[in-house]
Amino acid sequence: MTASSHTLWRFHGGVKLPDHKAESTTEPVAAAPLPQRLILPLRQHIGEAAVPVVKRGEHVKKGQLIARSDTYVGAHLHAPTSGRIALIGDQPVPHPSGLSAPSIVIEADGEDDWGDSRMPPIEDYRNIDPVKLRNRVRDAGIVGLGGAAFPSAVKLNPRPHQKIDTLVINGAECEPYITCDDMLMRTQAETVIAGMHLVRRALKPERCLIGIEDNKPEAIRAMTEALGGEERDNIRIVPIPSIYPTGGERQLVRVLTGREVPSEGLPADVGVVCHNVGTLAAIYRAVVLGEPLISRLVTVTGSGVHRPRNLQVYLGTPVADLIALAGGYTDDVERLIMGGPMMGFALASDAVPIIKGGNCIIAARAADVERPGPVMPCIRCGECVKACPAGLLPQQLYWFSRARDFDKAQEYSLFDCIECGCCAHVCPSNIPLVQYYRFAKNEIWSQERERRQAEAAKQRHELRRERLEREEREKAERMKRKQAAAQQTAPTADGGEDPKQAVIRAALARAQARKAEQAAQDTTAAAPASENDNENR
């Protein structure tokens, strides 16, 4: 059997998009020069932020660990070059919110010196055991380089009940404009394939499917060559139709295996692990060369730069540097995007750095990005239903989100929306649908937070009330006991009682004596009781 006979499956919806890939593939890949300042946000991945292990002013070597993450879902951070830690503090970071976040800033010394921070290469990597591979991937701070930046070590650690029979390699790169995976496969196919073998040996799947969109014939050719004679029935390069978002993990698993990842599950639940080609190359470098993840391939493209191209970039390099390397902005540049045009986010400033998941920078002119007309009411045409790869009813979700009917939105599976943007792209009314879904999700999350806080507050209040009540009750009981004791001990003044009772009795006796003395002059009768009370306090 040959690779071409592999059965392909379909996922519902998706859209054909103009791919705009040719612009950035004409120039060969070049290495971006070392920047003077590198900004490294502590949270470049899904999960908790890493914690700095260096101090301001400290000198670090290239590849040295500068921040570590000890949570299961997290990734370490390494110095991309040698230099001095200039600052540990908030810096503008590439994030949809446009806010700043804790980062480490390195002033490069220009030496780019590894010192001895390279991890020891694993000699016998052909027989690497799964735990060793996982630990190395974790030590190297590798995350999914396709854009989602999910810590890769987690994906190499399926739970015992998850039998992995298929390894899916994602070379689809379905978003328009982005070509870094394409260029990686064209120029470093051997590295990708070697990385694949490492993962394959660790996970021991029955088969391995490399999905590449059929608009990348050169990448397919290079990968096939790199695979060489090793292409067998169980390792295949599968050209897949170029339909956005076929490179989405769930969509790709569906197209290649026919399996649907459960709504709230992971590919491992259906026996599949999926890695991006860039991630495989990074895994190879970490294992065989001992290099942590400190640089990546970035596409700098769009009609808003003069010379679109792909660059090998030190993590932490400011976007502005890359723009300069791509010939600078055109006069009519309008929008700057990190990621693809469908799911990427607009940057407020080009001072932000390239991060691990930053696969593409698009500088776009107005005509490429602006909605052609005003936003009109939804006419329920259902184009969005046809386009939605998650099988949702976007027009209904829009309606519920707009009306703030969040219960209904969740009933219509709002959280199955992957924000791919297909619905907004086909909407004849120009409605920014995805924005409404993000709004609704955020509102639901914040309501959920508030609800939890309110619940916690209520619980605290309840506990306090209970405690006060208990104290009150205990006090009352103590008093009752004491009064009872006093009543009992007064008439039966025999021995064997405890000293405290004796004291009370003595006091009572004194009081009674005093009372008797005063009886002639005074009529106060409450004294014994009040004295008794005082003593109790």
Added chain:
Amino acid sequence: MRFKTFSSPHMAPARSVNRVMGQVLLALIPGTAAMTWYFGWGVLINVSLAVTVALACEALMLLVRGRTLTPHITDLSAVLAGWLFALAVPPLTPWWVTLVGVGFAMVVAKHLYGGLGYNPFNPAMVGYVVVLISFPREMTLWLSPSVIAELNLSLPQTFAAIFAGTLPDGLTWDMITAATPLDRIQTGVGLAHPISEIQNSPFFGYLGGVGWEWIGLWFLVGGLWLLKRGVIGWQIPVAMLGTLTLLSGLFWLINPETYASPLFHVFSGAAILGAFFIATDPVSASTTPRGRLIFGAGVGALVFVIRTWGGYAEGVAFAVLLMNMMVPLIDHYTQPRVFGKTTAGKEG
């Protein structure tokens, strides 16, 4: 350098409401031309009048509601509503009937419910039903294609008929008007005449009534073009015409002398126009794929029921409005299966 930020996606959409509406209007041209061929200038005058009234009402209501005229006045939805109304009424309908019908359609059925996108009922059909019920005499002034072809009323004469209600000397309304083929069948069957006998008259052609069958075919051409362009989905037309064919075929097989043939049903009256242009109005139709099948099937079944046993000879308008009422219910129970979820995990 600093930039303004926007939410993704960052690719310009390829469609627009104007384009959708514009394509539907283009697709109406062959059928409208055929109607003009068989029924004379009246059709064009009605279309022009209805479109003018629709645009005027749209502008008026936008002003009353404090909205800007653009983009709504140019979205072509008012033009489409007026045009569809004009195709539904007889070719020499008095001008004030059009005024009342289109006015009601735009003011009440469309704008009082919130304007484009918010109307639960098809505005053109609401307007048509209002005049059908209010002015039954005027609404039966359908012309006989064969008579009209001989008379060849000129444009000024047609104007006079529509705006002044006067006919050229020597002509009376009775001479030029004739019951529609659907009317003839209904009346004839009501009088216990066998269908073969009723159809044995110069009013009937190969498929439906003379003239009507060709009009239907040309609307079919426009409708198929819309399907091919992806402007409308296949579900509603296929389900509606399929159900109509199936039901009428079943009864026709039982007794061809009391029940007209499926071909006659499909190529008479407004079945094709309704299937491709009226029931497919996205705003008032069901919006889920399976819901559209149910919606279309419901319209087809109701058309057959009304034509066969109802008080009106044609039932497309009533059928569409009745199914419009069912839309929220249909949509609720026909949600598609969400990726990664089992049908069991979720209703629908």
